[in-house]
Ligand SMILES: O=C(O)c1ccc[n+]([C@@H]2O[C@H](COP(=O)([O-])O)[C@@H](O)[C@H]2O)c1
């Protein structure tokens with residue numbers, strides 16, 4: 187378990203992500219070549235089986251234990267009129283998750299996954315990023331460590347999601363600091379803000395970027411100054427998963443932005459993560475392009491709460507069912523190519 191007790195140790199862990207197991211990935215590719223199908227005909231399912239093998243370090247990957255983690259946080263920038271919903275909805279949705287009434291409850295059950303929801307100091311919103319750093323260093327590290335500690339170290343796969351009114355504004359500011367551009371490039375409609383709300387959101391992102399020039403220079407400072415507790419927890423869980431050899435499915439725009447600092451801190455720092463779906467949130471495609479990632483699904487969803495990550499789990503199960511269950515040409519007596 188990496189040490190996230192100081193910014194220096196967190197940075198050290200992020201700068202040295204363990205490599206994948208290329209032998210396990212090669213074993214998958216070798217078996218794929220023997221299976222009763224034209225080479226490559228299962229498309230990305232083949233690559234996904236190899237990806238699971240590489241990051242689980244298992245020639246025959248498995249999905250017996252899938253964890254869905256949803257982190258919740260509140261944001262001072264919500265007071266800027268950037269979301270149509272009041273901040274109180276964050277805690278109300280956490281209660282809804284506990285009662286089993288949210289979309290993620292249904293989708294996690296369908297995925298055969300264990301859902302855990304972790305509220306992070308909801309009564310204490312982060313500071314308004316247009317005026318101050320979202321979190322002090324200790325608060326940031328605490329959220330990162332909570333994210334890491336919430337991970338089931340025996341999981342075969344981790345799906346990550348978030349809940350936090352106004353967090354698409356935080357995600358947009360973070361993405362702009364990491365990859366360049368301004369509010370107009372990264373802010374979208376979120377939960378459905380109107381045109382004036384969108385203008386306020388773009389202005390809030392621009393004001394936050396002007397307030398925090400350091401964020402453009404250091405991905406961890408960007409996460410601390412512009413993000414939020416649930417975003418920091420996603421970063422911590424994603425990095426901890428890498429060190430525990432657990433592949434990760436990220437969810438939408440906010441969740442992808444939360445983990446993105448890891449890709450900038452180390453080349454391949456997010457190679458153990460895939461994006462479950464591309465959100466309808468305007469900036470997500472731009473973010474995926476910047477990360478050179480292709481989402482698994484494109485269903486026009488924009489919910490967050492790990493819904494798009496959980497929905498992609500059955501695709502991974504399909505990839506493994508074919509990989510493990512198909513006969514080889516020799517076993518089935520099917521003639522291979524001449
Ligand atoms: O991540 C996404 O793609 C996404 C897009 C739109 C909305 N959300 C969810 O909606 C909330 C943030 O939206 P907003 O409008 O309050 O910034 C937060 O709880 C997210 O889980 C998430």
Ligand SMILES: Cc1cc2nc[nH]c2cc1C
Nearest residue numbers: 271275349377489490491
């Ligand atoms: C109702 C509601 C549910 C959500 N789930 C994730 N983000 C959300 C935002 C709102 C507003």
